[in-house]
Amino acid sequence: MLKEDCASELKVHLAKSLPLPSSVNRPRIDLIVFVVNLHSKYSLQNTEESLRHVDASFFLGKVCFLATGGGRLS
Template identity: 85%
Template sequence: MLKEDCSSELKIHVAKSLPLPSNVNRPRIDLIVFVINLHSKYSLQNVEESLRHVDAPFFLGKVIFLVTGAARDTHCSVHRSTAEKLAHTYRSPLLSCDLETEPFRAAAAQRLVRLLQVCAGHVPGLSALSLLSLLRGAESSPPEDL
């Protein structure tokens, strides 16, 4: 993501889980990306536990779930539908990416930087909430058994 062309200063904080330490002086948080590795049940469990520490206003367009490992479906410990239900429950977009392949990794980075620019208010006429509405319109209808 740091290699992408961005009109504003881009700062990324990587954390294994939430909450973040309170004694750290950090900039405003514009976007939270929860990464779920479908090859690790621990990854899903860690995301589920971390979600409890996110303030409700962030779920108005500033939380995104990123699923990795879907390319090798036979090795998955977590089904993609589980991640889809989690994203639906929190009314947040779900992106899928193969991080092991450079072109896919670069495409995901471009997309995340663009989403971050919107969430930070750097795209005139588009807010995180309106972007969420646009992304929801592109999604298929949610499973009925939720």
């Protein structure tokens, strides 16, 4: 197996909603993960509102949705 050293860095930025505040020092965004709690109407509404701030060209391979709370009994 070919083993090659590479200098890579992973930075994670957490936000409750979009848009993010403008910042010259903010690194490039490579992936957006929307976390939706299936038991919270507010969570879905917040996700829908945040989607308006994401450019349509960014969706191909750079956005994913993670649904939580599906296994809990009400």
